[in-house]
Amino acid sequence: GLIPNVTRTLDKVGVHTDGVGTTRFAGAFDITRPMDPAVGQVIQSVIDKGYADFTGKVAAARKKPVEEIDAIARGRVWSGAQALERGLVDELGGFDAALADAAARAKLGKPDKYRVRYIEKNASPFAQFMGGFAGSSVGNLLLKDSDFARALLARTMPETDAQLRFVEQAVHARNGAPVKGLVYCFCGL
DSSP states (O other), rough: OOOOOOHHHHHHHTTTOOOSSSSSSTTTTTTTSOOOOOHHHHHHHHHHHHHHHHHHHHHHHOOHHHHHHHHTTTTOOOOHHHHHHHOSSSSOOHHHHHHHHHHHTTTTSGGGGOOOOOOOOOOOHHHHHHHHHHHHHHHHHHTTTTTHHHHHHTTTOOHHHHHHHHHHHHHHTTTOOOOSSOOOOOTTT
């Protein structure tokens, strides 16, 4: 798990934050404060459970002992060729091969006997704005190598949600009018 921390970045510009909570986990994911070790332990236990579930499912599907899969996996990422060598996949292929295999397993017949439809979720106004912003030369320069920007774009921090909703509503409320400049202080972060 990766939880960004912008404390040192904010220190460089003279911004300091503080807060009071009634439990150890209050503000647990506040990117402006160092993570409490207890929160880190909770996150690690979730990761460990996910890893155990993953290796268990792979072991069951490959009909191998969990210990053997664990020895192969150990958190590493294998290329397709390496996965084939290690018995983690049956064959190599791209999307079309996977689609053909799925159709064969579902007994759909030849490709002219079925249709494939791609269903994608429409991007929110905020995602459209950020996509355009990140694609611009100015946005690219500002967002390049920025941990804060990555956290912002990922939209994973609960503390940023209200702030991001404001920006999203502002972009949506423009009703197609051109946006020359949009400045918003994320002071609540």
